[in-house]
Amino acid sequence: MDIVVLVKVVPNIERVRFDMEKGTVDRSSAESEINPFDLNALEAALQIKEKFGGKITALSMGPQSAEGVYRDVFARGAERAVLLSDRRFAGADTLATSCTLSEAIRKLEHFDLVLCGEKTTDGDTGQVGNEVAEFLGIPSLYYVSMLGIDNGNIYATVELDGEKLVYKVDTPALLSVTKDANVPRLPTLREKLEARKKSVEIWDAEKLGGNTERFGAKGSPTRVAKTVVPKEEGRKGSIYRDVKEGIDALLSVLEA
Ligand SMILES: Cc1cc2nc3c(=O)[nH]c(=O)nc-3n(C[C@H](O)[C@H](O)[C@H](O)COP(=O)(O)OP(=O)(O)OC[C@H]3O[C@@H](n4cnc5c(N)ncnc54)[C@H](O)[C@@H]3O)c2cc1C
Numbered sequence: 001m002d003i004v005v006l007v008k009v010v011p012n013i014e015r016v017r018f019d020m021e022k023g024t025v026d027r028s029s030a031e032s033e034i035n036p037f038d039l040n041a042l043e044a045a046l047q048i049k050e051k052f053g054g055k056i057t058a059l060s061m062g063p064q065s066a067e068g069v070y071r072d073v074f075a076r077g078a079e080r081a082v083l084l085s086d087r088r089f090a091g092a093d094t095l096a097t098s099c100t101l102s103e104a105i106r107k108l109e110h111f112d113l114v115l116c117g118e119k120t121t122d123g124d125t126g127q128v129g130n131e132v133a134e135f136l137g138i139p140s141l142y143y144v145s146m147l148g149i150d151n152g153n154i155y156a157t158v159e160l161d162g163e164k165l166v167y168k169v170d171t172p173a174l175l176s177v178t179k180d181a182n183v184p185r186l187p188t189l190r191e192k193l194e195a196r197k198k199s200v201e202i203w204d205a206e207k208l209g210g211n212t213e214r215f216g217a218k219g220s221p222t223r224v225a226k227t228v229v230p231k232e233e234g235r236k237g238s239i240y241r242d243v244k245e246g247i248d249a250l251l252s253v254l255e256a
Pocket residue numbers: 006007008009035037038041059060061062090091092093094095097098101115116117118119120122123124125126127128129220222223224
């Protein structure tokens with residue numbers, strides 16, 4: 001089973017600052033890490049590979065400065081890592097990102113499954129997985145909270161609005177997993193040291209056929225008009241010494 005895992009390197013969202021003038025994330029303000037949801041996708045790929053054999057290719061689009069972080073995918077079970085990095089990919093919205101990722105998947109010799117996280121901690125749109133599937137013309141399942149393997153078949157449980165739907169997965173397909181799908185295992189020190197010896201392949205726009213009109217800012221119909229950080233109002237409390245007065249105040253809030 002040849003599995004492609006989409007992995008995005010994101011800034012640590014607890015620390016990152018925003019450039020309010022440009023309306024962009026100031027990526028230099030915080031260290032980078034693999035998008036936490038993508039670790040669940042990598043773990044799912046590893047579990048499938050353990051049953052079926054095959055190969056995991058991690059695929060990412062982002063700046064080359066993230067190459068060091070990205071090498072962690074080797075320690076987490078990937079045999080191959082491809083980083084799409086080119087100035088012409090910059091400024092991509094989800095459409096251009098998905099188009100670029102899907103062009104790269106087409107360039108791989110073969111794939112059976114594409115796995116991705118449910119969303120990222122920076123962009124947080126949750127659109128890229130389905131858009132990639134659409135570009136590739138393959139079926140996709142979103143919000144997969146459990147993957148089971150039985151009798152050589154893969155079963156995916158999708159949880160939506162309290163309902164659980166179980167699908168038998170035929171390949172090729174794209175699955176987007178939630179953080180409930182598994183607990184990503186931690187790489188050992190040995191795996192981390194081995195990972196340092198491996199190298200990430202860097203692909204540019206030419207490698208993807210060079211149709212730069214569809215990549216980066218040029219291929220992005222979305223424009224960020226303004227970025228606003230909402231004010232946190234904090235919780236407000238009131239103390240009533242008189243019980244009746246307190247109950248009346250509570251009732252008036254509930255009735256309002
Ligand atoms: C007008 C506009 C301009 C933008 N300009 C920039 C910019 O200059 N620089 C910039 O960094 N961002 C920019 N962005 C943000 C960028 O569009 C998103 O970060 C990107 O499209 C991915 O969307 P997302 O993070 O919401 O992914 P989601 O849809 O939330 O992610 C779902 C899953 O898709 C996969 N995935 C998502 N992105 C990638 C990726 N890059 N590589 C591999 N797998 C991925 C992961 O598995 C992830 O878990 C811009 C957005 C807009 C609207």
